[in-house]
Amino acid sequence: MLKIDDLTFTYTGHKLPALESINLEVAPGKLVLVTGPSGSGKSTLLHCINGLAQIHYGGKLEGDIHVAGRDTSGKPLWQISELIGTVFQNPNTQFFQLTVADEITFGLEYAGFDNKTIKDRFRKALADVEIEHLRNRDLFTLSSGEKQKVALASIIAMDQPLLLMDEPTANLDIVSIHELIKVLQKLKNQGRTIIISEHRLWYLRELADQVVVIKDGKLIYDSEPDILNCSEFRDEIGLRIWNEPGEVTKSYVPQNNNSPILDITNLSGGVGKNKQIIKNVSLSLKAGNCIALMGHNGTGKTMLSRILTGLQKQHKGTVSIEGKILKPKHRIGKIGCVTQHAEQQLFSDTVLGELLLKPNINSIEGDCSEEILRQYDLIALKDRHPQTLSGGEKQRLAIAASMAMNPGIIILDEPTSGMDMLRMRNLSQQIKKLCDKGLAVIVITHDIELVSLCCDQILWIENGTIAKNIERQQYIKFFNELIKFNTQEGNENEIHGCLL
Amino acid sequence: MIRSFTQRLGQRNPNCVFEQLDPRCKLLIVLIVTIAIVFSNSLMSSGLFIAVGIVALFSRLTKALLFTSSFWVLLWCIFMLLFHIVMRQAISAPRAMFTAMVFKGTALIMTGLWFAVTTKLRDFTSALEAWRIPKIIILPLTIAVRFIPTLFHESLVIRDSMKLRRIAHRKRDLLKQPHLIGHSYLALITIRSLKMADELAAVAETRGLARPGKSKIFKPAQFKRNDYLSLSMLLVLIIVLIIASYFV
C-alpha cells in the first residue's frame, strides 16, 4: 500500500535534513504506529507521505514514495488527497462548516460526486464512526472527542485507501480514547490501512501491527510492536508507557513546616449565578509543596484554577494568600498561571522583552530578567520572537514570564499534553526547582508519570469537590485502582483513570 | 454568545416557514422592500411597516420589533426636544419625519433582521452558488463565518492571559495605555489568525479543495412554490399600496 524508498527531506532554509534515508513498506490493511521523541520527524514523515511537506511547507524531497502503486512525486496535492486522507491533531482548525452534517458533506461536494453517492457515503461515514446521534449538532458544542470523531468521519467519507492520523489523542480524555479504539478497530476490519503518529502509545497495544520508531530523522526500528514491552528500549528512546505504570519513588521533599501560603475555605463558584461547578472546596497549600489536581474532563478543574487566579468571581467562600483574604480583582497577578497553549500567553517581540513587558510593583527588572532566562535555559534565544520557538521553549518562557511577576503560587494547567518522556522529565525537574525556591505549585494534569515524579499529593476532583486526598505512599495503589491495564475490552465503566 | 451565533447561522429550525424559502427569493424581497421604502410616502410606509410587523411577529422577532420602534420613537422625541424646542431650528415637517423615522426606519431594520434570522449559512452559500458566484468568494465566506466564534474565543483567552500578566487589566488602561492593547492583543491575535489560516490551508489542500472543476452542490437552491407565492404577494401588496397612496 505504501512504499517509501530512500526518502530524504530537507525543509527550505534548513541545512540539515529533517528525515534521512527512510525506507518503509506498509502492507494493505495494517495499522502502523509511528513514534519517537519530540522533534524527531514523525510529523514530517506523515507530511511527506501526504504531500504537504514538499508542496505546502516547502522543501527538497529525494527518494520515492509510492501509494497504492502510484508514484506521488510531481502530483498536485488534490490528486494525492484522493489516495491519502489525513486527520490532524487539532480538531479546531480542521473544520469548515458549522454543523456536523454540513461538514461531512462538504468534502464530498467538492469531490464532485452525485447526490446519491453523497447520501450513501454520508450515512456510511456516520455509521462507521458511530456518531449518528450527533448528526445535526453544532460543531462548537461538541467535546474534543466528538470533534475528533467528526473529523475522522469527514475523511472516511472520501474513502481513500490510506489513512494518516497525526497525534489524534492529543486533546482527548480517556473515555474518548476508548471510543477511538473501537472506531479504529472497526476501520481496520474494513480493510483500511492506517498510519498513526503518536506519543501516547498504550491505546494502540491491541491494534498496532507494525511499529516504526524515528529518532533524529532516522528510522531506527521497523517491526513488531513487542519491542515496546521492553522498558529499557522505551527509556532509551524516550517513549511513554506501553503496558504498565512506572515506579513511584519516595518523595525527597522533607516534612514541610511552613505556614500555608494558600488557603481555600468552602469555595463555590461557576459561570452565571445559578450554575455551580465548584462546590465547597477547601484546601491549604504550604510553600514548597506541589500538589496535583486530577479528575475527568468537565469536573471543574479549570474552573477552580480560574477562580483561584481571580479571573472568575466565586459565589461563596474565601481565598487567602499569605494569610490575607483577597477579593478576585486583587488576586489577579498573585497566582501565576501557565495554560496548555503557551502561545496564547506570549505577547512580546523578543524573549527578553517578554519578561520586561509590564513591570509590576513586586516584579523584577533589567538584568534580573537575563538571570531568569539563564535559569530556564533560554538565554541563547533572548532576541528571538516568542512565537517562533518550539513548544517546549514556549512553555519554559511562559513559566519564566509568570515567575517574573514574583508570585508565591503557580498553577500549571495540562503542561505535558503531547510531550515525550524527556521533556516531561525536564519539566518535573523545573517544578522541583520551583518548589525548592519556596513556591507552591498546583499541577492540573492527567499524566500519572509527571505526578509520580514531582507531586507530593493528589487531589481527586469529582463533581466539583475534592473526593479523595492521596499521599505519595498510596500512589501505586491508587493508580492501579484507576487504570486497570488488565481489564477486558468492553468494561469501560471500570476504567476511570486517565493516563498522560 | 458564541453559542447563539452558531445557532443562529448553523442550526435549522424545521418549524419556521421562512427558513424554507430560497435565500435568493428572500434577498429579492429585501431589495424590493428597501427600494419601496426609500421611495414611499407616508401611507405606503405605514402600510409596509404593518406588513413587516406582521412578518416579524411570525418570525419570533416581536422583541426586536418593539425595541426598534421604541428606539425610533425615542430618537424622534429627542430630535423634537433638542432641535425644535431648545435650539429653535424649525423642522419643516415633524409629522413626516415621525412617519419616516419610525415607520420607514423600523421597516428597514426589521426586514433586514428577518432576513438575517431566517437564513442559514449553508442555504445562503447554496443560493450564491446557484447564482454562479465563484468559489473564490464562497469559500472565504464559509471560512470566515466558521472562524468568527473561534477567534472570539481566542480573544477572550488572550484577554485573560493579559489580565493574569497585569497588562492593561483595568478599564482605565484603555485610555491611559491604548498602545499596549495594540502591541499585545492585536499583534498576538493577528499572529494566531495567520497561523490558523496556514493550518487550515494545509487541511484544505489535503481534503482536495484545490481540485479544478465544478463542485456539485448536494442540495442546490431552487425556487419553489412558496418562493413564487411570497414574491407575488409582495408585489401585489406594493401595487395596492402605490394605488392607494394616489388616492390619499
Place this chain on the structure above:
Amino acid sequence: MKKAMNTNSSLTNNGTHHYQEIKYSGAVFESRLRSHMDTYGWSQVSPTGYPKKVWLDIIKNGKSETNRRTAYIHVPFCGTLCTFCNFQRKPGTPAMAADYAQLIKKELQWYQNSAYVLQGRFEALYMGGGTPSLLPTDTLAGLINIARQILGLDESSEITIESTIHDLDEEKLRAMAQAGVTRISLGVQSFNTSIRRQLGRLSDKQTIYKTIETARDAGIKTISADILYRLPGQSVREFQNDLDCAVELNLDGISLYPLIAMTGTPLEKGLKTNKIAQLPNLSIEMEQCKMARNILITSGYKQDTSTHFIKEDDRNLYANVRLDDGDCLPIGCSAGGYLGPLVLMNAMDKQMYQVQISGGKTGYMASVNLPAKNRLLRSVTGQLQRGFLNTKTIWQNDSLEPEKILKERIDKYLDKGFLTKTTEQYELTDDGWCWSYNIAADFANIAKSENSNSSSAFAMPSSNISGNKTHPHALKYGKKKNGKGMRGFTIKDISVLGVMCALVIVVQFIFAMIFHITGIALIPGVMQFVMSFASCIILFIALKKVPKAGALSIMTAVYSMITMLLSGSILMGFGLIIGGVMGDITAKTIGGIQKTIPLIIALVIYRTSQTTFSKLYAFITEMTQVQLVWYLILFSIFASAAGAVAGGLAGIKLTKKITKAGVMA
C-alpha cells in the same frame, strides 16, 4: 501483399465511380469504436510492484527486450483551436512553445548518455501535439537536430512532424528538411473550404495545394495528410470529393479519421444545442469508410493501419514499429510510450513537467508493468490494427498458449466475416477493416474480464472518482477555468482572506463592545474612527500577506455577505462591495496594491464608501431635515476616512512587528 478486395465498384463511361450501396446486416457491434484509445483494455492492470525501478533499470542498463525503438516528442501548444479538439484552452504562442522546447532539450539531454539510448538504434521519431509546427523555425530545426544526435537517428530513420498548413512557409520547410525531417503529417481534415472554416481551420484549398508543392520542393520526402469523415451534415459525395482531391495531390500517405464529438468540446456543445448539424448516422459512416477503402485502393494505396493508407514513399515507420511491440521513448509533457514490458506516461500537467525537468529529472510520471497476458494482448491489438493476426509472431512466452486464449474470438470473427484465414495467419476482410477498432478492443478486453479490481494505469484519479471522463491527453495549461476558477489565488490565499475577514469582524465587535461599555460611543465620530481604525489595520495586514489585485474586493464581498447574514442590511452590503471594488481598481491604477500608499488609499475609499452608504439610513428616515445631522454625517465620514489612514499607518508598524514572528512569509 493484400489479396484482392471485394470491391463493388464499377467504372462508368465518364470515369466517375459508382458505388453500390453496401449493406451490412446483423449488427455485430452496438456502436462503432473510433479511436485507438478504445483498444487499451490490456493496459488496465492493478497497480503492483514498483515499475519505476524496472524503468530505471532499462534506461540505465539498456536491457530492453526488443531492439525496435522509436521516440515521441509531445508539443502541447496550438496556435488556433479546432472545435472538435478536447485539449485545454489557452492558445499557445510561438514564444511559449519555444520556452517549452528548452525543457524538451533538457529531457533529451538527460537520456543522452544512458545505455538504453546508446545501445540501440532509433528507427523513427514522431513529433506530435498540439501543433509542433508552431515552434519558431530556428527552435524547431535546433530541436530536431539535437534529437537526431542524441537518439542516433540516421538517414534511414523516419522523422515525422505534425503540422498545420498555415504554419508552414518555404523557409520553415527548408529548415525542417535540412534538419532531417523526412515526413510531415498535415492536418487537412477536409479540402472543402467551408467545412474547414466550420471546424476552425484556417487555410483554404488553394493554400493547401500550394503548401504541399512547396514542401515537396523543399525536400520533404513523405507528405501525409489527415482527413476527417463523419463530419456534421457531410454526405458520402462530399467525402468522396475530399478523397478525390487527396488522390489528385498524389499524397504519399492519407490518414482517415471519423469525427468524434468528445465531451467538453465546442463541437459537442454545438451538437447538443443543435447549432451544428448532426453527425451522419452509422450507415452513412460505414458507407464512407468502405468507399474510402475502395477509392484509395483502386488509386494505388494500401491500407497500412486502421486509419492510414500509404503509397510507396510512406513507410509509416513510427506507427508500424509501435504496433509491432516496439519501444517508444516518450519526451515532453503528457507524452506516452512503451519500454519493454512497461507502459509509460510523462507528467500530464505542464507545471509539473516543468518542475520535474528543472529539478534535473525526466518527465516520467507513472508506468505500469504489464503481465505476460497483457503483453500478448497488446501485441494482438497491434497486429489487428495493421490488418492481420498471426498467433505465431505475436509476443508470447512459455507460460501462455495464445491459440487457446484467442480461439473463441478468432472463431467468432471468422464466423461473422471480419476475419479470413490464410495459410500463415488471419487477415481482416473489407468489413473487418472498418470495424478494426471494435475487433481489437474486443480482444483487448480479454484482460479486463479477469481484473475486476483494477483501475486503468493512466486514468487520472479524478476521472475515476468524479465520473467526468477527460481525454487522457487533455492537457492543463494552468488553472482550469470553469467559471469557478481560482483566478490566481491559491488555497493559502483564500484561507488567509477568510480568516482575516473573520478577524476584522471580531476585532470590530470587541472594540465596539468596549467602547459601548465605557460610554465613549456617545461622542460623535469616535466610534466611526475606532471602527475604521480597527478594520483597516487588519485589512492592511491581510492585503500585505495577499498582495494580489482583487483581494480587497474579495474581502469586502465576504464582509458584506456576513453583514447580510448577521443584520440583513442591504445598504451596508452595497456600500462595502462598491467601496472594496472601487478601492481595488484605484489601487491597481495607481501602482498596485502591493505598495503601501495605493493600499492606504484603497482602504480610505472602501471605508468612506461604507460609511456613506450606512448613513443613507439617516437620509431615508428624513433625519436629515435637521441641519446638524448633515454636519454629523459629514463629520463621521471624515472620521472614518481618518480612521482608515490611521489604521493603515498603524498597520505598517504592526506588520513590522509580526514579520519577526515568521507569519508574513
